[in-house]
Amino acid sequence: MKKKGFVDLFFVFLLLYLFLPILATMFYAFATNWNKTVLPEGLTFKWIATLFQDSRFIEAFGRSVLLSGGAVLLALLFIVPAIFVIVLYFPKYEKWIQAAVVMVYAFPGVILAVGLIRAYAHIGVPMIAAVLGAYVISILPYIYQGTRNSLRNVNARQLLDAAELSGASKAQAFSKVLLPAVYPGLFAGALLSFSVLFGEFVLINLVVGSRFETVQIYLMKKLSTSGHIASSVVFVYLVLMGILTFIISMLTKRSKGAQKV
Amino acid sequence: MTSKKQLFVWILPFLVLILLFFIVPLLYMVISSFSNGHGFTLDHYQEVLTSSYILQGFKNSITLSAVSAVIALIVTLFAVYAMMRFSEPVRERILMISNLTSNFSGIPLAFAFIVLLGNSGLFTLLFEKWGIDSLTSFSLYSWGGLLLVYIYFQLPLSLMLLYPIYYGIQQQWKDAAALLGASTFHFWRKIGVPIMLPGIVGTFSVLFANAMGAYASAYALTGSNYNLVAIRIGALISGDIFAQPELASAIAVLLGVTMIIAMLLSEWSIKKTRRNL
Known part of the structure; x- marks a missing residue:
């Protein structure tokens, strides 16, 4: 039982490692300002809209x-x-x-x-x-x-x-x-x-x-x-x-x- | 006999494609590496082998590739084992998602790590806030940072290559071994792992080659500053003022030779392990 938990840890680590960068990047696309704080100061669609007008x-x-x-x-x-x-x-x-x-x-x-x-x-x-x-x-x-x-x-x-x-x-x-x-x-x-x-x-x-x-x-x-x-x-x-x-x-x-x- | 000739027609376009877009360019590259414009020369190779800067690039690339491949291999070996308990549709969904993350390489991947660990990255700010100095001094634009990025793009590939190898371990074998009194540990030690070993070695070689040739993420993160072989070649072939295509060819030939040796080594170990079975 203990061994299974150890193996699961790798699986969870793998998923976290693969998804954290993706989630952070996606989140960043909607952030108004995110340079000084751990979480973005606000959310906006401005960047996506700008991109699609290009x-x-x-x-x-x-x-x-x-x-x-x-x-x-x-x-x-x-x-x-x-x-x-x-x-x-x-x-x-x-x-x-x-x-x-x-x-x-x-x-x-x-x-x-x-x-x-x-x-x-x-x-x-x-x-x-x-x-x-x-x-x-x-x-x-x-x-x-x-x-x-x-x-x-x-x-x-x-x-x-x-x-x-x-x-x-x-x-x-x-x-x-x-x-x-x-x-x-x-x-x-x-x-x-x-x-x-x-x-x-x-x-x-x-x-x-x-x-x-x-x-x-x-x-x-x-x-x-x-x-x-x-x-x-x-x-x-x-x-x-x-x-x-x-x-x-x-x-x-x-x-x-x-x-x- | 005619049917064999008809069949050959299906192979012909493939041969033409390989010739035009693989063999001919590589031949030109080899010729160019021995040429100084008027004739044969070994100058470019001499320059490569006496330049401590270029040799350092080789060393950096080989260490980065081997370390990232081993770490990714260990993580996915255990992760796939944990994954096997899910039903097949669930596993296929996980693989599909992992496939999606394998698109996430090169420039986008480098950017994602800048968001997380760059100068004003999410984790960089967190570490500062918590006052963890040892982590605050971590630089994404160094060997350690590149290693994190390289591990990332090795993981989905490793998972995809290892999954079918695990899949090859049949439930009947486990049942048979269990009936004969083997524990799960015994099964993996005596049957499972030996069967998978060639596949694992093969996977390592693929991962190693994958990292040796990687260019985009390192280029996006460090420009031409961090000394990797692939980065050197890119800078020498595309530099507007300092382009030295012949020298680039010579380094590219040597990189190719390194990779072929790695591939041959892995082929040899696969054959050897098979014989030992």
């Missing part, structure tokens, strides 16, 4: 959604099918994907930024396209993990064989049996990828800079000018990410429900 912020938000969403979409279109085909039909080459995953991890944004600048900055390639491509590659670990885990969990190979033995065509076995089974894992991977990219700052800042102002770059600029506006940005960002997470989890649940019928 068209630069709205545009930055649009750019972030476009860039991150575009990269995830490209990954789902081009990387996921490749992982499926390799895992299911060329398993001996799977170690190459794993090597690629490890390499992508080993070479984070700051290294890739140097490479992209050296390779493409002086030959007229739009650098935003280079960043988009690098984004698609940088989420490979999350996409691979999501795809691979779900394939392993459902015993994909046996599942496909069983479906084909029962008279399904290859395409049917794939779309009616395998895809619904791995869909939640895939979606989780896509969601994680999107959230990682949405918070990405290194590549976009070092390679493209202020010419393509995303939410992160906008926030970085506000950090030194207005703490209240900065926390409003973080507030809006977190609320929208929360809504997004909720919608996606609903979609995932619905797809699971449909599968049971």
Whole structure:
């Protein structure tokens, strides 16, 4: 009993540690003045209103959604099918994907930024396209993990064989049996990828800079000018990410429900 | 045979993407690190290895990454264990929330810690009010402050990676062990932990790499003042006046080599622990 309490302590600590900074930042967005006192002197909607009147912020938000969403979409279109085909039909080459995953991890944004600048900055390639491509590659670990885990969990190979033995065509076995089974894992991977990219700052800042102002770059600029506006940005960002997470989890649940019928 | 060729079509775009946006940039970076504009040179590497400032940056990054990874790993190992008693929907909700906090990294995270522990942060004021001098002297813009921030962004990642590993421990195994007379402690010591060990080592390596490459939070907190490898590279590649892209390339290559060694070490230990099972 005593041991359980000890373990619970870590769980409570984890939750507190994760939420305290978020709550404080969100609170700060509504504080009139919070420099001398432990609690804010008053509450106001002034900062949030100011933020939404700033068209630069709205545009930055649009750019972030476009860039991150575009990269995830490209990954789902081009990387996921490749992982499926390799895992299911060329398993001996799977170690190459794993090597690629490890390499992508080993070479984070700051290294890739140097490479992209050296390779493409002086030959007229739009650098935003280079960043988009690098984004698609940088989420490979999350996409691979999501795809691979779900394939392993459902015993994909046996599942496909069983479906084909029962008279399904290859395409049917794939779309009616395998895809619904791995869909939640895939979606989780896509969601994680999107959230990682949405918070990405290194590549976009070092390679493209202020010419393509995303939410992160906008926030970085506000950090030194207005703490209240900065926390409003973080507030809006977190609320929208929360809504997004909720919608996606609903979609995932619905797809699971449909599968049971 | 034709079907295999058809299947290959699905892999082709992936290969092109990897080539264009990963291999080619890295090759250019390596070439650039050995180039002085007209030909081959080792000058940039010599400069890196003889500059105590750059070497200090490597040391700072490695310590910060390892310490933050170990702390996050220990906290989440116990936290996930505590979490497993909840029903699966509840656990999934917790994971979803933790996923949400994993968005909270980089610039927003640095800002949140400024709100809490910055010069006029919530806790800074509290400590002053209570007169806890030892805590009042704490500076967010130092190694200790960076460590707190790094631990924060390690936690959700660690939780997400460890959860499936715990999940792999089947209830039947626990039941079987209990039937044969093993206590909970025995089960974890003899069965649970050995099974999970490779996963734990793998998680550590991911966390370590994650922190080694982190740039944004340190940049937002300390600008280019605190000496980390990633910060040095950023300053050298983007500096308007003092840009030294070749030197930046050389440091980036060495950072890459450090990370590859870390990855190989972890792969090796995973294989070793598996053999011991």
